[in-house]
Amino acid sequence: MVSILFFIKRKKLLKDGTASIFVRVTFNRLSSEMTTGKSVMPSHWIAAKGRVRNNTLINKQINSFLDQLEYTLHDLTLQIQKEGKQVSAKEILDRYKNLNVPKPQIGILALYKEHNQELKELVGISVALGTYKRHETSLKLFHKFLLHKYQMEDVAVNELNVEMLQKYQHYLMATRHNNNNTAVKYIRNLGKIINVAVSRKLIQSSPVEDMKLKTEMVDKGFLTKTELTKLSDKEFGVARLEQVRDVFLFCCYTGLSYVDVHSLTANDIVEENGRLWIRKARHKTNVMCHIPILKPAKNILDKYSSSYHKDGKLLPVLSNQKMNAYLKEIAAIVNINKDLTTHLARHTFATTVTLANHVSIENVSKMLGHSNIRMTQHYARILDASIENEMLNVEKCYE
Template identity: 25%
Template sequence: MIHIKRNLIFSLEKRKKEGKLIIDNVPIRLRVNYEGIRVDIQTGYRIDIVKWNEDKQEVKNGSYNKSRQSSSSINSRLLELKVAIQDLFGEFESLDKIPTNEDIKQVAQTLKNKGKIQSKDQIANNLTEVFQKFVKENGRANNWSNATFTKFSGVKKHLNSFKTNLSFNDFDEDGLTDYLIHLRVVGKMKNSTIKKQLGFLKWFLRWSFEKKYHTNDAYQGFRPKIKDSNKTVIFLTEEEKSKIISYEIPSTKTYLERVRDVLLFTCYTGLRYSDVYNLRRSDLKPNHIEITTIKTSDNLIIEFNKHSRAIINKYAHIPYENDKALPVISNQKMNDYIKELGELAKINTPVRLTHYIGNIRTDEVLPKHELLGTHVGRRTFICSALAIGIPVQVVMKWTGHSDYKAMKPYIDVADKTKKNAMQKFDLL
């Protein structure tokens, strides 16, 4: 990867009028020098020369310009511009390319178009602008996955459809209730989805409150009663797993063999689809797997058992792109093929799904194979491990779960499984 040498300097433009240097209300400019190229960018701010700190390249603390914009507000926006351009250089370095002066100017123009280069008082009046800052800052700080960015893109869409020119004052207790109803009626959401959406909104309102973008703390006491049912944990029982293992795949559907192997590998390791997809041969040690998970960046060590080792050995001598350990296809195709495999292997146990929209309960009964997907392997691993008596804290070390709350649905399933297993002695 190349390294682009660059120098970013904020300064005041030297202008003259009738032969005299202008010292009042002077434009602040950012000059970018890199690889023999110089780009001058107008920041959109002005300040008197006596209020400018040339050494620190910022407005002197406690100063205001003619537009009554404060030093802290201007300096914050200047830093944001500088960070955005540094990020651009980083992106081009990762591609072994050098940006053009138009690329750099476009970054500044994009910030202006989005209203980013403005005072904090101005930006606070526009909730959607603050929301963009929230996503950018938290996404970078917490290393969000693409899926998380997609979730919050959906949140923004729902906020925009709720009301134009949305402000923080709109989210008093009545406004929060109106938004809940909007999600239910316009968004046609189930109660379980509404709970998640309100959770995302409250996270944003809490963050923006702490950043002093608003003083409306109504979200803190907003705890509506939203009827919901317990989430059904979809996993494979030992009998169902045996059906899939013993199913003889027809010659016309040989692609299902690789899908089955990957599915079973997740059943015996507890890995998420994303981690199996990115599993490299360098992650495979003599007796265990060492990985950093994609979703949570957890460093995990997962010991091999005879089943997971056999699957790895089966593909050990087949070269795959990027030195991948297993022939993992796209998530969408994998989901489709797992359902197909489940149907062929007669995984047909009826499963009742219950959900609420408002106070209206809806029950749906589906054959289990229609509910199978890449998620089922990890859930099967957890349920199986707990059912055979492996301590929950050991299972959590393999899966990367950090608290018992997330494990409770699986513990309940394991308890039920053990109870049913004990009743089989009554048949002897």
């Protein structure tokens, strides 16, 4: 049983003639004491009650403080017992002292740097390089925002609020000219770090949860069969453009993403029943994709089979940035008025190459390496040709 006693030391008075009020906590016959930070005129102290005379407003406030302190010390004792730890008078008072010590202020960027360093150490083990780079970019952008808007190098996590994040969203869209989805992506990246602060009990909740963040459906576009033929038939006098075109077409006919075609090796190609297949775990999700290699894709592989074997790779894939830059040049040359990107090739495979040719969405999902069909539906379009073919059957009913 814990015992709590308040007392004064009459022989050690302060300069103003008052005596400091101490508290002594005793548990299992072992005691520990500390000053309460309050003092009283010795003549006002009632030793038998451990309180001051309740005759002035100040004395009433002191008694109220001592009552609250006694309650808090008993409550801390119960907390220690619930935690299954050893109760002692010193531990009880130490806990009380820590209640009044302000927690160190940790900056969101400092926390973000710590997070990114841990990501960096896991790259190639359980984290993709792209994930690490994405968070590095997100960190730099929020740093630029703080400098631009507040002339600050960092901000304490407990000072982050909805208003600041809304200003960050405005900065991304109005100053950096990012679209809505990109801005939402960067805020959600920052939200992951704020959640780390919540888990460490640095803050109670994340202000991101109070924001109305919605991504908009964006049609990435795709190439029609006519455009695919036009691109395939075009002869380029520049080797780099021809190589980029070939890699792009290969993605159109296989549905591989940039990172997966970049890492494609002979080990990913298998032959079954006389047909070549791509059996490869997607870099992004680690879900296996199973893709029969169509003749146009096989022709591209054959084209580079004897001339390109760098690091075991099957195709001469440039950096994604260069690929997309050259694809814009190619689109202008071939007179395709669309924003050609490596990702548009994946949409073309899902739409023009497969779904338009009556391949089931379930099989398209397997070839794309999606974990569920809802992801595939993002790529699916209803083509005018499909509508026309189906409506021809309806028309026969009214002849």
